[in-house]
Amino acid sequence: MIYTADKLSKYKGADVVAEYMQKEKIPYMIGYAGHGAIGLLDSFYDKQDQIKIVWPRIETAAGFMADAYFRITKVPLPVYVSTGPGPVLSACAVANAYYDSSAFLLITGQVTTDQFDSGALQEPYRQHPADFPSVVRNYVKHSYQASTVHQIAQFLPKAFKMMQTGRPGPVHLDVPYDLYQTEGETAVPDPETWADSVSWRHGAETKVITSILKKLREAKRPLILAGGGVNVSEARDELRRFAENMNIPVYTSLMGKGAIADSHPLHLGVCGCWGHYPAVEAARNADVILALGCRFSDLHTASWQPGFAYNIPATKLIQIDIDPSEIARNYPVDLGVVGDIKTVLDQLIDKAAEGETVTYEQWHDELAGYKKQWDDFVTPYKTCDEKPIDPRRLIYDIRKVAPKDAIMFSDVGNNQPWIEEFWSSETPGTHFTAGGFAAMGFGVCGVLGAKLARPEAACINVCGDGGFMMMPHAEATAVQYNLPAVWIIMNNYAIGAIRDLQRFYFGGRQIGTNFETYEGTKYHNGELWNPDFAAMARSMGGEGVRVENPGDIAPAVEAAIKSQKPTVIDVIINRDTPVPLTSTWQMPPIPPALPTFGKIKIR
Amino acid sequence: MVSNLTLIDYLEKESSYLCLNILESALVCCRKNGNGVIPEPLLRDLADLFDCRTLESEIKNLLERKVLIQTGEGISLNREKIHSLSIHLNQLKKAMKLTFTEKKVTAGIFLNELVTYLEQEASCLVEEEANDCTEYLLVWRDNRYRLQLAFSPGWLPAVADEAAADNIYFAVLGPFAAQNWQKMLHYYGYPAFRNNTAYYDPWHHQKMNISKGGLFSYFDWFFRDRYGSKFFIPDEFPCKLHSIGLLRYNDEK
Numbered sequence A: 001m002i003y004t005a006d007k008l009s010k011y012k013g014a015d016v017v018a019e020y021m022q023k024e025k026i027p028y029m030i031g032y033a034g035h036g037a038i039g040l041l042d043s044f045y046d047k048q049d050q051i052k053i054v055w056p057r058i059e060t061a062a063g064f065m066a067d068a069y070f071r072i073t074k075v076p077l078p079v080y081v082s083t084g085p086g087p088v089l090s091a092c093a094v095a096n097a098y099y100d101s102s103a104f105l106l107i108t109g110q111v112t113t114d115q116f117d118s119g120a121l122q123e124p125y126r127q128h129p130a131d132f133p134s135v136v137r138n139y140v141k142h143s144y145q146a147s148t149v150h151q152i153a154q155f156l157p158k159a160f161k162m163m164q165t166g167r168p169g170p171v172h173l174d175v176p177y178d179l180y181q182t183e184g185e186t187a188v189p190d191p192e193t194w195a196d197s198v199s200w201r202h203g204a205e206t207k208v209i210t211s212i213l214k215k216l217r218e219a220k221r222p223l224i225l226a227g228g229g230v231n232v233s234e235a236r237d238e239l240r241r242f243a244e245n246m247n248i249p250v251y252t253s254l255m256g257k258g259a260i261a262d263s264h265p266l267h268l269g270v271c272g273c274w275g276h277y278p279a280v281e282a283a284r285n286a287d288v289i290l291a292l293g294c295r296f297s298d299l300h301t302a303s304w305q306p307g308f309a310y311n312i313p314a315t316k317l318i319q320i321d322i323d324p325s326e327i328a329r330n331y332p333v334d335l336g337v338v339g340d341i342k343t344v345l346d347q348l349i350d351k352a353a354e355g356e357t358v359t360y361e362q363w364h365d366e367l368a369g370y371k372k373q374w375d376d377f378v379t380p381y382k383t384c385d386e387k388p389i390d391p392r393r394l395i396y397d398i399r400k401v402a403p404k405d406a407i408m409f410s411d412v413g414n415n416q417p418w419i420e421e422f423w424s425s426e427t428p429g430t431h432f433t434a435g436g437f438a439a440m441g442f443g444v445c446g447v448l449g450a451k452l453a454r455p456e457a458a459c460i461n462v463c464g465d466g467g468f469m470m471m472p473h474a475e476a477t478a479v480q481y482n483l484p485a486v487w488i489i490m491n492n493y494a495i496g497a498i499r500d501l502q503r504f505y506f507g508g509r510q511i512g513t514n515f516e517t518y519e520g521t522k523y524h525n526g527e528l529w530n531p532d533f534a535a536m537a538r539s540m541g542g543e544g545v546r547v548e549n550p551g552d553i554a555p556a557v558e559a560a561i562k563s564q565k566p567t568v569i570d571v572i573i574n575r576d577t578p579v580p581l582t583s584t585w586q587m588p589p590i591p592p593a594l595p596t597f598g599k600i601k602i603r
Numbered sequence B: 001m002v003s004n005l006t007l008i009d010y011l012e013k014e015s016s017y018l019c020l021n022i023l024e025s026a027l028v029c030c031r032k033n034g035n036g037v038i039p040e041p042l043l044r045d046l047a048d049l050f051d052c053r054t055l056e057s058e059i060k061n062l063l064e065r066k067v068l069i070q071t072g073e074g075i076s077l078n079r080e081k082i083h084s085l086s087i088h089l090n091q092l093k094k095a096m097k098l099t100f101t102e103k104k105v106t107a108g109i110f111l112n113e114l115v116t117y118l119e120q121e122a123s124c125l126v127e128e129e130a131n132d133c134t135e136y137l138l139v140w141r142d143n144r145y146r147l148q149l150a151f152s153p154g155w156l157p158a159v160a161d162e163a164a165a166d167n168i169y170f171a172v173l174g175p176f177a178a179q180n181w182q183k184m185l186h187y188y189g190y191p192a193f194r195n196n197t198a199y200y201d202p203w204h205h206q207k208m209n210i211s212k213g214g215l216f217s218y219f220d221w222f223f224r225d226r227y228g229s230k231f232f233i234p235d236e237f238p239c240k241l242h243s244i245g246l247l248r249y250n251d252e253k
């Protein structure tokens, strides 16, 4: 027993959850009901002025919204679902959060405790009684299954502690739905006692800090790589200060994009298959890289092919990560440090003040040359008035009219690397995307989570026609809850990213990737077809416009942001323009593609 | 029988790259196999690099001078010449002149500087063998690297199988671009060749190399840091890799 006897009283399981959420000061619970969830919802009935129930049109959307909310606020929301299909539909969202070190508490309903192994409606029973935990265990930091009311009380603070400490991640709590309405003897724990008082932001030993600084000062071509960990650890300010103090250029991974303002003079851009040439060229020429919270994934590293993005070794890698399992996963380290990015950067800033700043003059000159080459390449697209619209022109025009601190969610597909390469993230911490699990629809729903977190901000989702159609009901949810988000669809009548793989990796044999009508016996006789997205939006009570002329982009986006109404802007883009490759990506056994920009580096 | 002196005299007077190619190849074959015979494909490659007629007349010349001998098995180096020839070729290789905008060095000094740079920069590098500033065997991160000055781009395929079997990366440095080295490109179709060999031509600031040894990154850095220069990749190289199916272009290219 962890609770003292004098605090015990009778609670229904659902009351325990509701009161605990209140103590955690949770503003929203998102989910979708079924018979396995109404017992829980009932206890929130009288608390709706403190905890608002938000109910999108599918469980996956609920998870995506909570995931996005955490990325912005670091507050993990509870996501409630019923039994059976609800939990299964939420699995994609929980995985999406897990891969990107985001978090929410997934509360799934289960058959009642006396029905275990009966095969009662929706029970996962044929291998093991009531075994949803086995379904999600690969995608959560921990999975609990309560068998008493008291256990619900025990597990909740542990779950919140686990989600918010160390490397964040979602946690799962499976509750047989009879427990929601059964009274049990327990106490509602205080977060201060059980979860909030954990110290976990550990730094590195002084000698390690000294050694990192020494390596950086002795280097001739040092770089700082900001991975997603910088955003997760909320170390963006520390990153900028350290880079400025040391005069060391910074580049990011896709998940780190926005950790530093794109226009910061020390910033080089994103390194990756579809990154920025200055960042990629710098990464392959650096002698020391200080990597902060980066996994070195295939899309970031040119599938680890030497010379395309990295030359580690010879480049010496100093890798800091809160999760030791990520250190030296893909590249050997010169120095690996297990620690919280924010704390270690603070230590580095303090210690750096004792030494002098190196100029790295030659290195900066060289990098300025790379930046100039890239600028020369991209500048003409800013004014490109081709029709169908060039994707770059679209993004530049959104940037022109969106407020500086607009929150940008890309979805998955070509729209993601288009944003990665051409969206300038000016206010740190305003670019979000699904990098690791990369579930389509995350951005489409995530932008609603963003609007819950930052109602005053302009929240934009740039998505594909494929991704939008997976979650078009996001518009209805936005109208219902007055969440005036803006969706900008890069409409190319295709699941473009996959169609491009067929064009470039499979000799142009396009099958199952164009949205077209079926006609006769041969699928390809059909016409390209999509629903009228603008009309769909209007039918749901929001605004909808279709844009085909480049000159109409900026006015449409400006009007959407100003309107304070959920708006869909359906933009017909040039479907044949590939996203420029600045390094590469391989789909073994097919050989890697050569970069479209920048001298090929093969070693 | 021709004396050592006349051979050296000949080499110095003529300084014919073709002759140096043949002699270097013959030496490599002597080291490699018992009978020292230059295999037919290697002779064909040399004919390809220069031309058939010139090759034949140079071989005839060297046979007449008894530097090469013809046996039933083929053409090989006169065993008596191996020692002196090897010393002399090394002298000539080392003495090859490299002219950069700010610096003039000999090839021997260049290679020596490269090895010193590797020793400084690549931590835990061990120099296992060093031969007269023309050849080094280095061990780094459990991989072995043979670095060698060379005249000829022609004989590298002859050692590729052995290098692959012994798990050695074989890097040659020489004035290859001026000697039609693109004729060797078809060998990149062979895994042993592409995975274990590398050509560097500091005379023309070029390289052809897709072996995945991390130490090669330091070659580029050495050239950059010590000579402010860059090894470029000749255009034919990625084109050939593309035609073999080892690289692809996306359609913007």
Ligand SMILES: Cc1ncc(C[n+]2csc(CCOP(=O)(O)OP(=O)(O)O)c2C)c(N)n1
Residues within 6 Å of the ligand: A411, A412, A413, A414, A415, A416, A438, A439, A440, A441, A463, A464, A465, A466, A467, A468, A490, A492, A494, A495, A496, A497, A498
């Ligand atoms: C849920 C889900 N299904 C499938 C995929 C595989 N996938 C990755 S990108 C992509 C294409 C996305 O198409 P669209 O949303 O139209 O974007 P585009 O590439 O055209 O910009 C697909 C199908 C995925 N990542 N997620």
Ligand SMILES: [Mg+2]
Residues within 6 Å of the ligand: A413, A464, A465, A466, A490, A491, A492, A493, A494, A495, A496
């Ligand atoms: Mg699309």
